[in-house]
Amino acid sequence: QVHLVESGGGLVKPGGSLRLSCTASGFRVSDYYMSWIREAPGKGLEWISYIGGRGGAIYYADSMKGRLTISRDDAKNSLSLQMYSLRAEDTAIYYCARDVRGGFDSWGQGALVTVSS
Amino acid sequence: SSELTQPPSVSVFPGQTARITCSGAILSTQYAYWYQQKAGQAPLLLIYQESERASGIPERFSGSSSGTTATLTIGGVQAEDEAHYYCQSGAVGGLYYVFGSGTQVTVL
Numbered sequence: 316q317v318h319l320v321e322s323g324g325g326l327v328k329p330g331g332s333l334r335l336s337c338t339a340s341g342f343r344v345s346d347y348y349m350s351w352i353r354e355a356p357g358k359g360l361e362w363i364s365y366i367g368g369r370g371g372a373i374y375y376a377d378s379m380k381g382r383l384t385i386s387r388d389d390a391k392n393s394l395s396l397q398m399y400s401l402r403a404e405d406t407a408i409y410y411c412a413r414d415v416r417g418g419f420d421s422w423g424q425g426a427l428v429t430v431s432s
Numbered sequence: 433s434s435e436l437t438q439p440p441s442v443s444v445f446p447g448q449t450a451r452i453t454c455s456g457a458i459l460s461t462q463y464a465y466w467y468q469q470k471a472g473q474a475p476l477l478l479i480y481q482e483s484e485r486a487s488g489i490p491e492r493f494s495g496s497s498s499g500t501t502a503t504l505t506i507g508g509v510q511a512e513d514e515a516h517y518y519c520q521s522g523a524v525g526g527l528y529y530v531f532g533s534g535t536q537v538t539v540l
Contacts, residue, residue, distance in 0.1 A: 350529070360467075360475065360518055362529040374527050410474055416481055417522035418465035422474035 317341040317421045319411050324426030327401055335396045335426050337411030345369060345389045348414035351396045353407040354425075361407075365414065366394060379405075401430045434458055436519055436532035443538045450506040452535045454519030457500055462522035464502030466495055469516045478517075479504060506537070514539045 323335040337349070348367035354360050363376045364385045375383050384397040394411060409426050412419035436456040444450040454464060463482045467475040477486040479495035482502065492507045506513055519532035 352531075359516075359534040360469075360520075360531040362520075362531060365529075376528060417463055418477050418480040418486075418520065419467075419475070420477045420480070420486060422476075425474055 319423035321411055321423040321426035324428050326429045328432050329430055331401050332399045335409055338393045344392055349394050350412050352412055353409045355407040403430050406430045434530050436530055438532040438535045441536045443540055444509045445540045447508055450509050450537055452504045452517050454502045454532045458521040458524055459500045459502055464497055465520040466504045467518045509539055511539050
């Protein structure tokens with residue numbers, strides 16, 4: 316059974332950093348493109364980054380480019396998202412999700428990140 | 433433009449048909465995907481590659497596309513279908529994904 320669990324969310328001050336993790340079970344993350352997607356309060360979904368397949372291709376959305384590092388640990392079957400220079404507008408629920416045929420067929424429960432002084 | 437536009441809200445009586453559109457130039461070259469999101473829950477994939485139903489999704493959910501507009505149709509709407517619905521484009525240039533603005537479906 317496919318399962319994704321995010322961890323690492325919390326309260327961080329503006330300008331601070333935070334690292335989110337996503338642990339997968341039921342499949343190997345190295346076999347799929349895996350993405351991080353966020354949902355800000357009262358706003359819609361926004362894709363922010365992926366790491367993909369055996370080659371480990373990486374891409375970031377322009378909105379957070381330069382402030383994110385995505386990585387994968389195949390031994391732990393997990394991925395991480397390191398976020399830097401956080402701003403109030405980065406406050407959101409952050410989801411990891413698996414890409415199958417171009418759509419996201421499995422999602423974690425989300426990790427809440429609150430950026431506030 | 434890499435935007436996907438959806439109507440903010442759609443209201444429908446139980447048993448009627450709800451149609452949600454998603455418009456954007458990206459859709460002329462990329463498939464559309466559809467998600468349902470209920471309050472406090474993660475999104476659920478309903479439709480992939482424009483018209484294919486994801487595993488376990490009821491037949492009353494269907495997708496279609498023409499030109500730069502994709503449509504999610506919910507036939508015989510039920511109270512449990514009240515949720516936010518989002519469209520999404522396939523990876524543009526293989527690089528990034530775009531989500532629509534979202535549509536709140538209210539079952540009257």
